Amino acid sequence: MPKSPETLLEQEFGLIAELVHAHARARPRHPALIDECSRVDFGELDQRMDRVATSLQRDLVDVGDAIAICAAASVNYGVVFLGALRAGVAVAPLSPSSTAESLATMLADxxxxxxxxxxxxAKTMATVALPSGLQLVRLDHSPGVRSLEAWLAPAGSVPVPVTIEPDAAFNIIYSSGTTGTPKGIVQPHSMRWAHVRRARNFGYDNEAVTLCSTPLYSNTTLVSFFPAIAGGGTVVLMPKFEAGKFLELSQRYRVTHAMLVPVQYQRLMDREDFDRCDLSSYRMKFCTSAPFSAALKADILRRWPGGLIEYYGMTEGGGTCMLLAHQFPDKLHTVGQPVTGHDIRLIDEQGRPVPVGSIGEVVGRSAAMMKGYFNQPDKTAEAEWYDAEGKRFIRTGDVGRFDADGFLTLMDRRKDMIISGGFNIYPSDLEAVLFQHPAVRDGAVVGVPSREWGETPIAFVVLRPGATASADDIKQWTNSRLGKTQRLSAVELTTELPRNSIGKVLKRELRDRYAQASS
Known part of the structure; x- marks a missing residue:
């Protein structure tokens, strides 16, 4: 006898694709995915997933193989992602804002x-050679590429059942994507299932309506998208965030859940019409991916109905902290406490645990952990830490301190990653492009505070002797070679960069210098 959605959700491990099938049996006409042009209910979604899975099997894409999706969020995007999972195929969701060269690198990887x-x-990829054997299928009505409908197996097709183990690859999310060598983070089915089971505590049931306004290639979105679908609720997809449209959709569909990054919250709260909007349907709002100021949290709690939860963690998984802001308004300066079942510790530079109240690097362990970086065992080893009992933890590169109540306050990031508008930007990627400019002798990229984006990258540049390029010339030249989310907001010319005794650039001094000049 087929299992009900409720029975499946009680299992220690299960498959999201199987849950969709159960919801389709129970409520076939309930809306599942909605975008600006179309919608599908659970019955149709289940059938189209079967067609996607059958098509992949027909074209000899085996269990454990990968496909990639690179497009704006849409119903078709969700159908293909979920259908691939039914076939046991891993999905690599890629950023459309990446350069053609970077996309080709990730596709090959x-x-x-x-x-x-x-x-x-399609227009972006037209400028580069594609990996041999790669087949293209379009999700929209773009010309020159085979359409999804033409590729799909006939209606009524049923795929051959496959066995999917808990540690099988669910998706591969790339942590870097414009220059250099990207790292593909392999997240297993067990990790996504852990997210689904956790989300049941926050009202992701079959009457929930979740508005996804961040891209589907981002783990920020996927930790909300999959629990919403797995719970049998409705997901409304925005191809691009716009504050006014977000509020309009929230009211039209009586939205109950949303995951947003801090810069989106700031833009919403700054709107003159915000307090005139009816947002009473909201049960819970979430935030992650970037520093979230206590003042902004307090403003949201005061003016936006429903609870507010901040997640602190990594795409790589490991330990997660959660701040239930509506329950702990006196802890808004923290990122909360470790989630139940998550082991989060702090270690010093030598990898030794630090005493309570001391500052250290955050490491974490849980059921939700990546298998590793795809094809990069050395990078995987660098991201791991093992305790005295041999238990595996993921290193965050962040520095923090626990207070007496067990709430974690982040002090700084050991890594120099910049988070701008919820997107991860790696200074080394930008520097690699910057150094190709013929007038640049030396340079460094740092993140500085930005009201609009949370953080924004700027470059400090030392010119070659005799070079006459202006700061604006260098900025425009560099930005023309970067992805849209990575572009420099400013270039500062300087005679030298501050360095320590072993020659490492002191980026903190550069940030301080910029802050003083801007004050």
């Missing part, structure tokens, strides 16, 4: 058999 794309990405 994950050995994708198919790339599902839209017109914007």
């Amino acid at each position: 994950c050995r994708a058999k198919f790339l599902f794309l839209d017109e914007h990405v």
Whole structure:
């Protein structure tokens, strides 16, 4: 006898694709995915997932192989992602804002058999050679590429059942994507299932309506998208965030849940019409991916109905902290406490645990952990820490301190990653491009505070002797070679960079210098 959704959700491990099938049996006409042009209910979603899975099997894409999706969020995007999972195929969701060269690198790295794309990405990819054997399928009405409908197996097709183990790859998320060598973070099915089971505590049931306004290639979105679908609720997809549209959709669909990054919250709260909007349907709002100021949290709690939860963690998984801001208004300066079942510790530079109240690097362990970086065992080893009992933890590179109540306050990031508008930006990627400019002798990229983006990258540049390039010339030249989310907001010319005794650039001094000049 087929299991009900409720029975499946009680299992220690299960498959999201199987849950969709159970919801389709129970409520086939309930809306599942909605975008600006179309919608599908659970019955149709289940059937289209079967067609996607059958098509992949027909085209010899085996369990454990990968496909890639690079497009704006849409119903078709969700259908292909979920259908691939039913076939046991891993999905690499890629950023459409990446350069053509970086996309080609990531496609080759994950050995994708198919790339599902839209017109914007098709134009981007037209400038580079694609990996041998890669097949293209379009998700929209862009010309020149086989359409999804033409590729799909006939209606009524049923795939051959496959066995999917808990540690099998669910998706591969790339942590870097414009220059250099990207790292593909392999997240297993067990990790996503842990997210689904955790989300049941926050009202992700079959009457929930979740508004996804961040891209589907981002783990920020996926930790909300999959629990919403797994719970049998409705997901409304925005191809691009716009504050006024977000509020309009929230009211039209009586939205109950949303995951937003801090810069989106700031733009919403700054709108003159915000307090006139009816947001009473909201049960819970979430935030992650970037520093979230206590003042902004307090403003949201005061003016936006429903609870507010901040997650602190990594795409790589490991330990997660959660701040239930509506329950702990006196802890808004923290990122909360470790989630139940998550072991979070602090270690010093030598990898030794630090005493309570001391500052150390955050490491974490839980059921939700990446298998590793795809094809990069050395990078995987660098990201791991083992305790005295041999238990595996993931290193965050962040420095923090626990207070007496067990709430974690982040002090700084050991890594120099910049988080701008919820997107991870790696200074080394930008520097690699900057150094190619013929007038640049030396340089460094740092993140500085930005009201609009949370943080924004700027570059400090030392010119070659005799060079006459202006700061604006260098900025424009560099930005023309970077992805849209990575562009420099400013270039500062300087005669030298501050360095320590072993020659390492002191980026903190550069940030302080910029802050003083801007004050």
